[in-house]
Amino acid sequence: MVDEIKKAKTGLIQITYAIVLFMVLWHLEGILAFAGKVIGLISPFLYGIAIAYVLNLLMRLFERLFSFMDRSKTFLVRRLKRPLSILCVFLTLVIIVVAWMVLAIPQLSSSVSNIAANMPEYVADVERFLNKTIDDLGLKGGFWKNISLNWNEMVTRAGQFISSIFPRVFAFTKNFTGFILNMATGILISIYMLANKEKLLLILRKLLYAWLPKRFCNRLVDICVVANRTFKGYFSGMIINALIVGAISFSGTVVLGIPNAFLLSMILGVMGLFPIIGPLLGSILSFIIVLLVVPEKALLFVILLVVIQELDNILIYPRVVGRSIGLGGIWILFALLLGGSLFGIVGTIAGIPAFAVIWTIVRKLTHNRLRKKDIVIEP
Template sequence: MECDFILKEIKNKVKESMIVGTYIVLLAFLLINLKGVTMILGNIMVIIKPIIIALAMAFVLNILMRIFENKIFFFLDKQKSEFLRKLKRPLSILATFLFVIGMMVGITLFVIPQFIESLSTLIDAVPGYLNSFEAMIDKHFSSIEVMKAIQDSVIDAWKEVFQIAGQLIGKSLTGILSVTVNITNMIFNFVVALVLAIYLLANKEKLILQSKKLLYAFLKKDVVDKILEVGRLTNVTFSSFIGGQCTEAIILGILCFIGMNIFKMPYALLISVLISVTSLIPVFGAFIGTIPAVFIILIISPIKAIWFVIFIIVLQQLEGNIIYPKVVGSSVGLSAIWVMVAITVGGSAFGLIGMLIGVPTVSVIYQLVRNATNNKLNKKGIRVK
């Protein structure tokens, strides 16, 4: 009996040593062939990129599709005809895409003309600004030495401009070819992702069931239960966050539009849409949109630009203290410091996309760590005050 116990212990030790040795060998191989491994991973990412885009599109569109299913086409479930009941999902998908396309077309038709108008105003105002600058130079810098120094600086600056322009022209053909290839790849990836997203939305229950079967077939039940628990938590957190963030952005855009019209500020629609879109980024979004907005108003009236900054600061306080906690609030479940960390780290690592998904990602991690910590403390019978 004792001999069997010793053999079992030796067997376990050998098994542990083999696992550790395998990990060390794999790690050494990866480090030695890091360049080749990076190239392989890059090629794999290129291949699966449309799938990743499709999953992201399907996840976001599923939130809107569920609204159509539960609020608009719910009556089809009560129909006696099976054909009519089966129409619920296709009609919901169609309504979802029509709504998104309609929003994009509407924004394009309203925003682009105003944007072109603001650019035209800027171009028309530039000669006046140059004349004012020239008059100021003549008034305050009338000496020949100063004017000669300014003239020499301008000449040197133009020489550098022409030199850089010549270099750019020399590389333009390569740049045009590269841009053309990139645009073609983007269009191809988008079309493939769109088709996959429609398929995922249409067959999401079947795909989820198949995934569960695969997991339970090849993994331990406890492991699969943990994976599914994390999946449910991630789905709820991301869905609530995206829905709440979009609702908050729409409310903020509407309030901005109403306020700008009350105070007779120019380009109310253009700037309100800009503020609404950028406010999808938590905390910093509205301030990011304020920068180009102030520049646009500054062209028309510097005084109104100052008043707009004051108006946005007040609106941001209203949004941060009342709208955000009510609309997004519990869907995130993070304190202000963790929100800041999520945005900073996500933005540094993945840019704009990282800033958008950083908060719900950190929220999921935070909840998992909190639950695991509480379970450990409960098992140990420890209460921390």
């Protein structure tokens, strides 16, 4: 009788799951639309959580620096450690932004002015190159005669293009304004979360264990511990890696006498935060700047870029970042492409550590199942 009741319960649960799955798939479009609205409403809180998590890495450094305040006999001094650490975090960010505005923007403006001043010469060089190529290929005369330009049609199409671009510009402006507002709200929320992180985590754990099975909560906490360790190590490593690459780039450009050293090193360092694709785009962008400003030193800069990339790929990245994720090159590329295609820039940044967490959990479960089956697979 008991076995029959268990079988009946199991069958009922399976039928219920099947019905729920069918209903979800049947109304998938509406569910996704509703989920999108919900995410849009809570996006400031999501921004706040993300900002607080990243800034917490820097806040912990300041809390260690101010750890002497914990030994004070005055209660007010002990209570000031957290607010003082948060204040130092945002002061650090302000200093970074001001330094970028003071050092990088003038160099960028100078580079643009220099490029604009030399643009007629660049155009003339390109024109001479095209004319020489056309002469060498024997296309002169007949080639240009076969090209007919309908200026009225070009003007009409240009007007249509401009008309079609206005709604997109308006939509972009609206989305960008919403993004700025969400970020501002997220920063305020992140300040509250940083100030009360232990209390918020305690409330979350109480809610989990109160409403969900204990075994499930234990597994979820284990997953969160692995995720926190992986993400913390990854983001810390990427920031340190970017700083090292930027410092090496700055030193190399100064030694080689290449102008705009701070701007070039900032481009290479910041783009290094985006795995695989970032360093390539940063190298191309910085090379174009050097080629247009000081073309006689472009070859030296290419050699410097090759040296920096080799040092980063062989020495810096594996030691600083690689140990925190435990993924091979092919899996990093897979996680990067998958995260970027699904979630854009956010997926590009967070895709690798997220996949590393999944890989760690799957590997642990696989080893446990093999051990239970008493199976040993030799490499």
